[in-house]
């Protein structure tokens with residue numbers, strides 16, 4: 506893939522900007538990076554607070570293996586962070602990157618013009634006070650202050666684009682094992698949440714070759730594909 510990075514200081518949403526570029530003919534591999542967003546988009550129609558200190562990146566990718574796009578990108582982001590920093594991260598099914606038990610990155614895949622527009626929001630050195638109060642307990646940054654950082658934001662961005670290129674150019678499915686091994690949920694009690702409500706709870710047993718989560722609910726194996734479901738540790 507030909508990765509083509511466009512960098513902006515501040516935008517509404519890198520998803521929106523990339524969709525507009527795609528309307529004007531941008532090809533897969535085009536990426537939009539911003540240091541701040543005024544209307545960041547999150548999963549399930551939520552907003553994604555995007556103050557300065559974060560990395561806000563969207564990448565135009567082929568839709569062909571649609572089911573795996575978000576999981577593949579999660580593997581790419583984890584690899585990039587781990588290679589560029591000394592931080593060990595986990596993937597919280599299905600699309601959050603966790604560092605020290607807190608969410609440091611969220612990933613959103615939207616479809617536009619028959620492409621996947623994959624958005625990656627990383628709390629690089631976002632200050633705690635800049636997080637909305639409701640996420641302060643669950644979100645964190647890779648670095649507490651910009652001065653603490655031992656790598657540049659652009660190093661992480663370039664590493665993500667390289668890893669995405671590698672993963673999306675290969676037929677290999679070895680990354681699926683890496684995705685499962687990176688999970689922080691195996692063996693944990695979780696609540697299954699649909700439309701904001703806890704609908705069930707159980708113990709996570711595995712992540713299968715389709716990146717689906719298996720939860721033991723009262724002795725019954727329940728397979729969960731992503732959809733509108735989210736998982737919270739019980």
Ligand code: BTN
Pocket residue numbers: 517518519520521542544545546547548549551553560561562563610611612613623624625626627
């Ligand atoms: C989530 O955890 O809900 C997913 C958040 C995805 C946020 C990223 S930041 C870059 C891109 N632009 C957006 O407006 N959203 C995604």
